[in-house]
Amino acid sequence: MSYIRLVDVTKQFGKVTAVDKLNLEIEKGECFSMLGPSGCGKTTTLRMVAGFEDLSDGEVYVGDNLLSSPKKKYYLPPEKRNFGMVFQAFAVWPHLSVYENVAFPLRIRNVEAAEIDKRTTEALRATNxxxxxxNSPANLSGGGKQRVALARAxxxxxxxxxxDEPLSSLDPHLREEMRFEIKDLQKKYGFSIMYVTHDQSEAMALSDRILVMKLGVVQQIDTPFNVYNNPANKFVFSFIGLSNFLNVNAANGKAFIAGxxxxxxxxxxxxxxxxxxxGLTIATRPSEISFVSEGTPDSLRGVVTRKxxxxxxxxxxxxxxxxxIRVQKxxxxxxxEVGENCSVAFSRHFWYTGEE
Ligand SMILES: Nc1ncnc2c1ncn2[C@@H]1O[C@H](COP(=O)(O)OP(=O)(O)OP(=O)(O)O)[C@@H](O)[C@H]1O
Ligand SMILES: [Mg+2]
Incomplete structure (x- = not known):
């Protein structure tokens, strides 16, 4: 059964349609990522789910409970939604201790003192x-501050x-470590995750499913494996992983690499x-190309210009x-070597036509 449900969710900022009729169902305990170029509507989507942004149209549900619906004039404020949030900026309060940073959301929810202590201590333990x-979080490293934000959530x-890009201010090594920690916490507590990142390998490593978005419009919702191996269109192919595209012309019933x-x-x-x-285009990945001997059937003859x-x-x-094209071996x-002629064979390729 789906747990979070977005039905035709739309957000209009003046003339800009930041999110266009987004339909989405996320399971309980699922890790769901949103990927797409800057400005495609990822943060806006998260903010609508969180309740920080109202919807122009559509509905958001958690379980059977309606959270937002402009048509029904219904809107549940963020503090009544049981969602933890971590955003890109560390957003820890330096004038409060680490403990008070984590306890704060419980205090504003009027949780009873003994319960606040129990939950704060447990969240601190879980995040080491x-x-x-x-101590003041101001004295912690980037990873430490990020942990405080996680503990608070x-x-x-x-x-x-x-x-929303919770790890983007960390160095690559720490990011990798933290992404496994998030996954471990999810296993332990069983919450669902909606994850926004620019980092594809992060999305691949963490997610059960990935949504690829372009200008507010869903391009594909699928497993990391399928998004990579069976991309829905040229945009998804080019956005996920390394890609090569060659424009192809026709002459006398034959196909030629243009130019x-x-x-x-x-x-x-x-x-x-x-x-x-x-717009006929052949697409391949650099890792799915090999050098073969001249005259090999279906190979293409080119020259190495960089190595x-x-x-x-x-x-x-x-x-x-x-x-x-790029070839990776x-x-x-x-x-x-550079300057030599070579023949390449594609172990896998896709054909696309039109603009995208
Ligand atoms: N408060 C706002 N007022 C007007 N336009 C907005 C507002 N917030 C977002 N937008 C616009 O909505 C679109 C989607 O923005 P959003 O922040 O959701 O993108 P994003 O996918 O999170 O991008 P990034 O990867 O850069 O964080 C953009 O065109 C943006 O300019
Ligand atoms: Mg964003």
Whole structure:
């Protein structure tokens, strides 16, 4: 049974449609992430679920309870929604101790003193902050402050955690550590998570499902595996993971990489019905390309124009006329050198037509 339900949720800021008829169901205990370029409506969506932003249209439910509905003129204020929230800025209060920072939301909810102490202590224990309880959060590291924000959200025993880029101010190492800690806390307490991030690997690592959004419109809602491997459209393909696109022209019933004489033939060729379509594009991932010997069926002949050693992988740029792709191979994979001609084969590819 779905736990959080958004029905045709829409938010209009003047002429800007920040969120356009969003329909979404999140399960109890599910970790659900929202990904998309800056300005696509992620924060606005979270704020509407939290109750900080009213809806222009649509409804938000948790379980069977209505939280917001402009049509029914119904709106439950944020403090009556049992949601924990952590936002990008640390938002800890330096003039209060770590303990008081965490206890604060319980105090404003008029929770009884003994219960406040119990829940605050437990949240501090869960986030490894007990020994810092009496210190000022100002003296903590970035990760420490982030833990305080998490503990504060945990203390109310939330049904749902709304996390808006909660780790983006941390260095990469700490981020990785904290994302596993969030996952552990979720396992322990069973809350649902709505997670907003710019970091795809963070979304992949944490989420049961991912929503990819563009200009307020849902592009795909799926498992991390499917969003990566079976993207719904060209936008999703380009947004998730590394991607290569080559424009393709038709001539005499054959397909050519535009601006070159390289023919895309055999098993790689586009179906007849899309040959010559506007915006015809072949798409691949750099990791799904290999160097093969000249004349290998369905391979494409190009020239290596860049080769960069990135540690575990070697990153090549291969040009066909004025278009190029990236190819990534393991560091032990012996590939061609800059300036050499090469043939590449795609182990997987997609065809797209039109703008997006
Ligand atoms: N209070 C507001 N008044 C007017 N427009 C707003 C307001 N809040 C957001 N917007 C607009 O709504 C759209 C969505 O903004 P939102 O903050 O939800 O994007 P986002 O996906 O969270 O972006 P980012 O990744 O940069 O945080 C943007 O076009 C933004 O300019
Ligand atoms: Mg945002």
């Amino acid at each position: 902050l007990l020994k810092e309880a009496n 945990l203390a109310i025993n939330p049904d749902v955690m709304l996390l 070159s004489e390289v023919e895309i033939a055999g098993a790689l060729a586009p179906k007849a019905e899309i040959l010559g379509a506007d 960069a050693f990135l540690g575990e992988i070697i990153d090549y740029q291969v040009k066909f006329g004025d278009q190029e 393991g560091r032990r994979d012996i590939g061609p």
